Structures are given as C-alpha cells and as structure tokens.
Amino acid sequence: MINITKNNKLFFILLIFWMLFTFNFSYLNLIAGTAVCFIITRLSYAILYNKKRYSLKIPRIKVMIKYFFNLMLEIYKSSFSYMIRIIKKDCEPFIVEVELKVKDPLVITIISNSITLTPGTLTVDINDNKLTVLALKNCDDREMVVRTEIKEKFEKIFIKA
Template identity: 50%
Template sequence: MIKFKPQYETFAILLLFWFLFTLDFSLWNSIVGTIISVIITRFSFGIVYDDSDFIVRIPNVFILIRYSFRLIYEIYRASFLQIIRILKKDNDSVIVKVELDITDPFLITIIANSITLTPGTITVDAVDNILYVLYIKDDGKDGEKLKKDIKNRFEKYFIKKG
C-alpha cells in the first residue's frame, strides 16, 4: 500500500469532505475548496500531523460507531430523567471532579463533549485527564456514582483491554 505524507492525506481528506458537504462540483467551488483545504492543512501542522506522521490517533471506526450508539442512548435516557427532575422541581446542582484513566487529549475531548451533550450535565473545565462536571443531582446519586457512570458509560470504550 502506498503511504503518502501526512500533509497530503490531510489535504485529500479535507477536500473530500468539502465536496461531500457542499455537493457542488463546479469549477469555482473546486477552487475555493482547494484553497481552504490548503490553508487548513498548513495551519494543522504540529496539531494534527508533523514531519513524520499523524499526531492525533483516531480510534477504530467500529469503536466510534458503538460509542455513537451509546451516546445517543444516553442523551435520550438523560432527557427523560431531566424532564422528571424538572417536574419534581428537583434541581440541585453540584460540580464533581472526575479523573479519567485515559490521557489522550483527543479522547478526553470526545468524552467531555459527550458529557456536555447529555442533558443535566456540563463539562465546565478539563485539566489534563481531570474533568470538572456540573450536574443536576439525582435523589440517590452522589458525586461518586456520577464518576462511576462516566467511566462505565463513556470512558470504557477507549480503554485498551489486555
């Protein structure tokens, strides 16, 4: 298999997504897409790739698909629980410090954004592998229970087994 330099792969992926999102293959759109893809590729040096290889490691596509289904389930589940809390006027909130076992900034960002997407929780800050999460307390749910839930529902997908 031919291995291209990371900057060429980044450019090709960006241009492909440009055409997929615009669905316009005219000459003018192709020129604009090429220019924007070149600019983004140049600014991505040191963030997405370096001289030798990609810096950001994207998880296996099957893990991402499973994670996406879990995230959608959690969003709907939390939505209904949040409706019940609103109707009961049970809206006490607290900030909890959650220390993740993973250290990859990309994966931590995915988990932090997933927490924020879930109703009743917001990731307030992230420092290294520590997330500060604001959540609306459940009747029997304390901070320790929330930490375990985050690890069991979100982080477990990205922990390597074995």
C-alpha cells in the first residue's frame, strides 16, 4: 500500500513538471500530460520498487556535488588537451574494456555518461560493471592509462562514499 501511495506522489510530481515545462493549460495538453505521466509512472514502478520498499539508491548529495565539480574540471582539461591533439593530428582511436568495482547500476550509468561527456572518450557498451570505452590517446601504454584515469577520476569518488 505504501508503494502505491509513493507511486501516486511520483505521478503528481511528474504532472506538475509537465504543466510547468509546457506552460499550456488547455484540456488537450492536460489530458496528454496525464496520460504520459500515468504511463511513465506505471512503467517505472518495477524499476523503483521491489516487493518491500523503494529500491533505487541515490548517492548522497555531498558525493554528487563533489562528482559534479570533478566532472566539470575533467571536461575542461580534456577539451583543451584534445583540441591540441586534433590540430596536431596526434591521436589514434582504440577500444579498451574497463571493469569497475562498483556494482550499483545508477553509479555505473553516471560514470559511463561522464566518460561520454569528457572529450576524447566514448562509452560504447555496458555489460554489468564492465565498460567498453572508445578513446583517443597517443601514448605507448594507452589502455592502462585510460583504465587508470577512469578509475581514479570517476569511480574513486563513489567508492569512498
């Protein structure tokens, strides 16, 4: 019963956001918004709840703020680094597999999206906690360098938490 109540809260929150983002209060828009919010709420029920309780574990806000500033710094540094490499034509693409220590699907998704946001890297595939990453590097031990960078710059923040 508690899950149904929380699910209704999710529905109303989504509906409020729908109305705020569209800022159109016509009957057709309200009906469409209600239908879309209902469908999203119903489809997300199995993802958000298990049989006993709310099952999605979100990292603490302090960790996410630290991670956000770290990500912005990495994007900034990497953009200048790859701008120079592209101008010099001094980079070769390669694929590397990185196995993460974290098991939480949300954290793995955050890390893979961060890799994709960082210039010069792209997450190609996710298999459990193993990421397949396309990267542009020009050093000799490039696969080990990419693995170490991902683990040190992205995953380490969530492991400490």
